[in-house]
Amino acid sequence: MKGFLDSLADLKSQGHTLVGCFPLYPPLELLHSFGLTPVVLWGLRQDITRLTRSDRHLQPYACGVARCLSEFVLSQGGEFLDAIFMYNACDTLRNLPEILQSGLEQDGSSLPLFRLHIPAVPINPPSASNYLEDQIWELTKELKKFTGRSFSGPAFLNSTVLYNQQRMLIGELEHLAATGRLGFADCADIVLSAGRMPVSDHIALMEHTIRDAANRTPGEPAARIMLSGILPPPAALLDVMEQAGLMVVANDLAAMRRSYGYLPAASSDPGAYYEDLYSNHHPCTTILPSADRRLEHIMKTARENTVQGFIFVGEKFCEYEYFEIPIIAQMLAAEGVRTLELEIGIDDTLNLDAHRTRIEAFAEMLRQETGRSRRDKDAV
Amino acid sequence: MPSDHIQGGFRKNTSGKRLSTMIMNDYLDLHRRASEGAFVVWIAIIVPAELFSGFENVVYGVPESHAALCAGKGAGPVLCEKAEGFGYSTDLCSYARIDIGTAFDGGKDSPTFGLPRPDLIISNNNNCSLLVKWFDVYHRAWGVPHLVLDIPFCYENQKDRDFRYIMDQFGTLISTIEEMSGQRFDRDKARESVRLSSEAMKEWKRFLGFAAHRPSGITAFDSFVQMAPILTSRGTQRLVDHYRLLADETEEQVKNGIFPVPDEKYRLLWDNIAPWHQLRKMSGRLAGLGANITSASYTYCIGALEGEYDPYEFDGNDPLAWLARLQNFSVCPHGLNLRRKAMKEVIERNAIDGVVFASNRSCKVYSLMQMDQMRYIREELGIPCVMIDVDHADVRKYSEEAAFTRLEALLEMIDA
Known part of the structure; x- marks a missing residue:
């Protein structure tokens, strides 16, 4: 799959007007309804x-x-982006x-900025x-001024329907990964690509992947784990997990489940729609309420x-x-679920061996506990 | 005039001695009234404490202020380590770690024995939204309700829409306390408290104003120490009296030619939270070099509107409106342009020769604009600047020699 920069270059050459959105949960539907193509500026480590x-x-x-994000906007934002959107994430x-803006000004450039306080x-x-x-x-007024288009209720409704379809398909994709029909690394890659392609293209990609994977034989994990954090770990670490027999059966990742876990009712009224979305959003550390x-x-x-291990990335x-x-x-331990804490810094994509050892040891511990638990059951 | 004022700051004259007594009494009073059944609220520093004066028997504690006091008294590392032992990362704000270490170990090692257990916790998110996460720790551990005031960040001056939104939330805050404590809110009492706060801020600014004198009548370290009662005695006559005494005494010293750094060669400005564990050491060592950090963004913003220096005075009308308008009285909720505006004014007023940007790992909200702020001050205003690494309360993350190598380089730049 193409990386972030190549994807954006393609979109630009196809004539898309790109709005670079700060993570985590920008109002993509509203931007989309104005004919803009929102891209979400995270998961850039491979390219930056x-x-x-x-x-x-x-x-x-x-x-x-x-x-x-800053490196991208300052070094290549002017080349790829037409505007930036941020909220108080x-x-x-x-x-x-x-x-x-100050950095761009120093280079004699600028980008329109849209802001929202949620x-x-x-x-x-x-x-x-x-x-x-x-x-x-x-924000709607500012977008009207920027695009020269008026707000359209039906266009917004259409956008909300599309984004809900995307959310549902991501749910299916994650389910396929959880049952071993699709590797979690592939699943994560596809989900994250949502941030760098038009929603309709992303839907088509997922439909294709789901068709392919649906008939595969489910896998048998040695241990069932849940991943939590902002971004999925680097693909190399997901491979280590898989090789160690850990299957990601659930996730609490901001760029995956937290982004797509809640389906708001489709609506032509952006006020009502975002009140619903942000009130009932999948829980996240950054959504304080x-x-x-x-x-x-x-x-x-x-x-x-039936998660046995929780890996915090x-x-x-x-x-x-x-x-x-x-x-x-503490709460997971009370229910017999073990936790492994990994910390991924900016340079850690180059230095993963320490994490590899800890993941393997964690997997070994879970295997031993599973074996012990089975033996205890047999004895009873 | 008799004075115990040592070189480099720390006025142990009447106002200095009064300060120690006042802080001690404030904490003792807080513990006593809590034990006698007062409704106890824990608040973030910007939460409008004056409102609590509108109730018959509500007392408040400020975890950030408590943590700063612990750090100043040298208890920072031991309390941070306790929190780290409970699983809290060393990358978290050191105020939070100190306070969590205190709270979850029954107040041991805290000079104030911690704070009395709260009935209600109130945070806000403009100064720092991590306060909400920090206070959530207590909310979960003890099942205490946690009310969040959502105060929009100021990229420019507060908008009417934001003002109205804040006013609505103050209404919720008052009704929550009424409901939980069974006490009625008295607006007149709150108005009197606001009037006193406004009076106190005028005296505070009068005190800070002596930084304009050459040599400066004060050091920023004095202001760091003397800001403590703003957080423990807000909206009281004793705070007005204290700051009036402080300003009068400073005025008298200046008249009599008594200065913290008499052979002052360099007049510096400090940007960030005070380095609580280094106050005496840093001020003394700088004084030895003829340098005085005369002003600090951390203390000059208090009592002013965003981007301003002069105090925002109470007009005697609606106390809630004054408090809502002043909900950005620290630097952290200010955008880059507002920070620049206020700093430029202070640099000009106080004839600043150089600016020390303290890059503070424990306070990203304060620190993450500093590189651009520094570029502006250096390039647009022509004032030499330096950035040093500091953690405001965890001395384990501070290197005195590394900091002073840079500070000395700043003095050389000023000389050049």
Whole structure:
């Protein structure tokens, strides 16, 4: 599959107007309804191998997502993007817009910027829902000015239908991976490619993959695991997991399940649609009001999928994630689920052997526990 | 005039001694009233504490302030290690680690024995949304309700829409406390508290204003230490009295030719949270070089609107409106342009020769604009700058020699 930069080059040559969206959960449908092609600026590590531009603006203790995003926008944003969109996903990302604009200005270029503040409180009180609705309509006006198109309810409805179709197909794809019909590394690659291709193309890609994989024989895992974190680990580590007999039967990854886990009702009203989407979004560390739901959700998912091991793929310096891990590990341990914490920094794609050893040891431990548990059952 | 003022800061004169007593009494009073049944709230620093004066018996503790105090008293590493032992990453904010280490070990090793267990936790997300994650830790561990104030970040001055949104949330905050504590909110009492806060801020700015004198009448280290009661005595007459005494005493010292760095050659500005574990060492060593960090963005923003320096005065009308408008009185919720505006003003007012950008691993929100801010100050204003690595409360992440190599290079740049 093509990488991020090649994909964007293709899109540009096909005449798409590209809006580079900051992660994690931008209002893609609204951008799409204006005829724009949103691309989500994460999962860039394979393509962004040097951080020379970003390092002139950001300290090394910003997370890899922010540093790669900045490098891309500063070094190639002008070439590929027509605009940028950001919302208050996290403290680091909220600080970036002016830094990037300042960096672009130093090179004599600029990009239009759209911003949104998504309420970080439950959206049910009228003050929060009115605030969000105001913001959405404000953004709509800016998009109208940018594109020269008026907002269209039917076009928005069509976009919401498409994105819901995408969410459902991603669910099917993840199910195929969970049953061993599709490797999780392939599944992750396809899901992440959503951020760099038009939604209709992504739907076609998934339909094709699902048709191919559906008839394969289910696999038998040595141990069933759940992956959590912002991004899936590098493909090489997923291979290590697979070789060690670990099957990813569920995930709590921001770029996968958390992005696509909730299906809002299709609507022609963006205010109502985004109130629904952001109120009921799949829980995430960055969606502050979802914090309590998130713990329950992880436990429920672990139980329903008879998960034996939980692997936390920590994005180095993402404090949102790290604040929640101690309690999650504690709650899972109480139910007999083991936790392995990995930490992936910006340079870790080049140095994976330490992780390999820990994953193999974790898999061995789970195998031994499974064997012991079977022997105990037989004895009874 | 009798003064115990040592070179490099730390006024152990009347206001300095009063400060120690005041802070000690504030914490003792907090513990006492909590034990006698007061409704206890834990808040983030920007949460409008003046509102609690509108209730008969509500007291508040500030975990960030408590953590800073622990760090200043040298308890940072031991408390951080406790939190790390509970599974919290060393990359998390050191305030959070100190406070979690304290809270989950019954207040041991804290100079204040921690804070009394809260009935309600209130955070906000403009200063730092990780506060919400940090306070969630307690919410989950103890089952205490956690109310979040969602305050939009300011890329430019606060918008009317944001103001109204904040006002609505203050209404929720008040009704939540009324419901949970069984106490009624009295707006007149809150108004009086706001009036006192506004008075105190005027005195605070009068004190900071002596940084414009040459040599400076104060050091930024004085302001770091003296800001503590803003977090423990907000909206009280004793805070007004204290800052008035502080400003009067400083004025008197300046009149009498008493200065913290009498042979001041370099007038510097500090950008970031105070290095709590280094106050005495850093100020003393800098004074030995003829350098005085006279001003700090961390303390000059207090009491002002975003991007401004002068205090935002209360007009005597709606106390909630004043508090809502002033919900961005620290640097972290400000965009780059607002930060530049305020810093430029202070550089000009106080005739700053150089700026020290303290790149703080424990505070990304403060730090992650500094490289561009530094470029602006250096290139547009022509002021030499340096960036040093600091962690505001975890001394294990700080190297004094590495920092001073850079600070000395800054002084050489100023001389050049």
